[in-house]
Amino acid sequence: MAALVTLRNVKKSYVRGKQKVEVLHGVDLEVEAGEFTALMGPSGSGKTTMLNLMAGLDQPTSGEVIVGTDRIDKLSRSALTDWRARNIGFIFQFYNLLPVLTAEANVEVPLLLTTLSRSQRRQRVQTALQLVGLADRAKHKPNELSGGQQQRVAIARAIVSDPTLLVCDEPTGDLDRENAEEIMNLLKALNRSQGKTIVMVTHDPRAAEYATRELHLDKGRLSREEVRHVA
Amino acid sequence: MKYFGLIWAGLWRKKARTIFTMLSIVVAFLLFGLLQGINQGFNQAVQNLNLDRLYVSAKSDMTDGLPIAYLERIKAVPGVRAVSYWSYFGGYYQNSNNALPAFATDAEQLFKVYREIKVNPEYIEAMQRTRTGALVSDQLAKQYGWKVGDRIPVGTSIWTNKEGSNTWYFDIVGTFDLSAFGAGFPSFYLNHAYFKEAAAFGDGVVHYYLVGLDKPTLATQVSKQIDTMFENSSYETRTQTESALFQMQMKQIGDINFIANAIVGAVLFTLLFLTANTMMQSVRERTSELAVLKTLGFSDTKVLALVLVEALLLCVFAAAMGLFLASLVFPALKPIFGDFKMPLVVVGFGAGMALVLALVSGLPPAWRARQLNIVDALAGR
Ligand SMILES: Nc1ncnc2c1ncn2[C@@H]1O[C@H](COP(=O)(O)OP(=O)(O)OP(=O)(O)O)[C@@H](O)[C@H]1O
Ligand SMILES: [Mg+2]
Numbered sequence: 049m050a051a052l053v054t055l056r057n058v059k060k061s062y063v064r065g066k067q068k069v070e071v072l073h074g075v076d077l078e079v080e081a082g083e084f085t086a087l088m089g090p091s092g093s094g095k096t097t098m099l100n101l102m103a104g105l106d107q108p109t110s111g112e113v114i115v116g117t118d119r120i121d122k123l124s125r126s127a128l129t130d131w132r133a134r135n136i137g138f139i140f141q142f143y144n145l146l147p148v149l150t151a152e153a154n155v156e157v158p159l160l161l162t163t164l165s166r167s168q169r170r171q172r173v174q175t176a177l178q179l180v181g182l183a184d185r186a187k188h189k190p191n192e193l194s195g196g197q198q199q200r201v202a203i204a205r206a207i208v209s210d211p212t213l214l215v216c217d218e219p220t221g222d223l224d225r226e227n228a229e230e231i232m233n234l235l236k237a238l239n240r241s242q243g244k245t246i247v248m249v250t251h252d253p254r255a256a257e258y259a260t261r262e263l264h265l266d267k268g269r270l271s272r273e274e275v276r277h278v279a
Numbered sequence: 280m281k282y283f284g285l286i287w288a289g290l291w292r293k294k295a296r297t298i299f300t301m302l303s304i305v306v307a308f309l310l311f312g313l314l315q316g317i318n319q320g321f322n323q324a325v326q327n328l329n330l331d332r333l334y335v336s337a338k339s340d341m342t343d344g345l346p347i348a349y350l351e352r353i354k355a356v357p358g359v360r361a362v363s364y365w366s367y368f369g370g371y372y373q374n375s376n377n378a379l380p381a382f383a384t385d386a387e388q389l390f391k392v393y394r395e396i397k398v399n400p401e402y403i404e405a406m407q408r409t410r411t412g413a414l415v416s417d418q419l420a421k422q423y424g425w426k427v428g429d430r431i432p433v434g435t436s437i438w439t440n441k442e443g444s445n446t447w448y449f450d451i452v453g454t455f456d457l458s459a460f461g462a463g464f465p466s467f468y469l470n471h472a473y474f475k476e477a478a479a480f481g482d483g484v485v486h487y488y489l490v491g492l493d494k495p496t497l498a499t500q501v502s503k504q505i506d507t508m509f510e511n512s513s514y515e516t517r518t519q520t521e522s523a524l525f526q527m528q529m530k531q532i533g534d535i536n537f538i539a540n541a542i543v544g545a546v547l548f549t550l551l552f553l554t555a556n557t558m559m560q561s562v563r564e565r566t567s568e569l570a571v572l573k574t575l576g577f578s579d580t581k582v583l584a585l586v587l588v589e590a591l592l593l594c595v596f597a598a599a600m601g602l603f604l605a606s607l608v609f610p611a612l613k614p615i616f617g618d619f620k621m622p623l624v625v626v627g628f629g630a631g632m633a634l635v636l637a638l639v640s641g642l643p644p645a646w647r648a649r650q651l652n653i654v655d656a657l658a659g660r
Binding site: 100105106126129130132133134138140144146148149153157158160161166 | 281282284285288289291292567568571572573574575576577578579653654657658
């Protein structure tokens with residue numbers, strides 16, 4: 049099976065003042081469609097940086113980034129923006145919902161960029177909210193929802209436009225145990241029953257257990273890998 | 280416009296602040312609308328004045344008056360179409376608080392000079408038949424409840440009559456429509472012949488001769504001719520056009536044009552900073568929200584447009600409110616300026632200013648939003 053995400057000798061460095069700091073020192077990686085990958089590693093090891101590269105939020109200093117059939121490291125800034133809208137669903141640690149919009153309006157935001165009609169958008173939003181179990185909270189604003197509920201709205205927003213790849217940066221980082229488990233079960237269900245490919249950065253070994261594969265990043269290099277065979 | 284909900288919600292993210300900013304804009308544009316409207320009203324009033332009318336008064340001081348004997352000599356000047364005159368009578372009705380703009384005149388000739396005044400010819404005839412007759416404006420008649428046929432007492436502290444009384448009696452013989460003129464225009468006319476005869480003194484002194492010309496182009500020539508005619512006599516004259524007279528009176532109120540522009544300029548300048556500050560603050564607060572929009576696939580240009588349209592919505596809506604409120608005030612100014620509406624040019628200029636305000640206050644934060652780097656903004660850098 050062909051890989052969905054391929055990183056080839058990817059290097060990324062940042063320039064701070066006069067100093068150039070290399071964060072990723074030539075990462076090689078393949079993620080196959082349908083995999084649920086957990087990316088772990090100490091703080092500052094470059095996990096977010098790597099995730100951003102796969103998601104087309106940032107460009108590598110050198111190396112190739114291929115997602116599906118697209119060489120996204122070759123795309124222009126504006127082409128990359130369009131590409132993200134079509135291919136990537138994002139889930140962040142702090143949910144990053146728009147506080148002024150209701151849950152359903154938040155979920156609708158990615159669909160505003162499509163050619164779907166108003167009623168088609170409604171339909172999709174409804175389905176996504178049902179999938180995360182929040183259909184009854186559609187009219188609530190984020191500050192009227194718990195952290196776990198907000199993250200579920202964020203998940204609905206991430207899947208509403210049916211992206212190729214879901215990227216999550218510490219999705220349970222701001223949640224208590226119970227809520228974290230709920231979110232992880234939801235992601236697992238999306239992976240197992242909907243076949244969503246997920247790459248998730250996490251510090252939490254318990255969260256990583258839900259993944260089918262575990263990668264470790266250390267000082268900008270992939271150090272070891274475990275493949276789990278879960279049902 | 281599917282992005283409207285997004286923009287609208289963004290606009291109201293801090294309700295109190297948006298309302299405060301909006302109110303400031305409303306008040307500023309209300310002020311602008313009123314001042315510029317009044318200013319335009321004055322200019323228009325000056326332009327609407329008839330250039331084919333001249334006013335002849337005593338050169339030394341209007342209150343000195345001129346002899347009634349000048350009438351025939353002025354009439355004889357070539358280019359003069361009609362001549363009437365005003366002798367100030369003043370007076371009051373019932374008590375001295377109800378001052379009357381009463382003038383002794385030759386009403387028939389007066390209506391020939393002021394062809395804008397609408398009057399029933401029968402009333403003019405009645406006036407000529409009735410020595411003690413009086414013609415009053417519709418508005419004045421309404422104000423005091425006078426009807427044709429009423430005999431009314433008019434008190435005066437100046438003109439004692441030959442019976443030694445300070446109360447005169449006049450018979451209302453007709454009314455006229457004065458709506459072409461603003462407040463302050465004489466609206467109570469009595470027969471000059473009666474005034475001259477019945478007043479204990481004054482010999483029918485005339486304060487203004489009102490000269491109607493054949494055509495406006497004659498104004499300079501005829502006024503020179505009249506003044507030359509009475510030069511070196513014991514009553515020298517000064518002849519002015521209507522607009523010169525009006526402008527002279529307005530100068531006493533001050534340079535309205537300048538004041539209006541200065542106030543409006545200062546207010547708008549302040550407003551610019553206020554609005555720009557609101558917009559900048561609002562964009563700063565939602566750095567991460569804008570970054571999320573970009574993450575989800577909103578292009579830099581789209582994000583710029585969202586912020587700019589938000590500023591436009593705020594400014595244009597509030598400015599429209601302000602101008603609308605100003606236009607509501609205008610009918611109340613009708614007694615001062617006569618027929619008067621919010622001039623379209625003021626509305627147009629106001630709209631232009633609202634756009635400039637929106638662009639100048641919205642562009643810096645919109646540009647900032649456009650330039651926002653996603654990765655840095657998400658990481659809180
Ligand atoms: N835009 C940037 N400019 C400068 N330095 C950066 C930038 N982005 C990341 N870095 C640096 O790169 C290194 C890796 O950052 P990254 O955010 O990828 O780490 P991480 O593994 O996600 O850490 P954490 O677990 O704390 O989120 C850090 O030292 C960070 O300071
Ligand atoms: Mg990170």
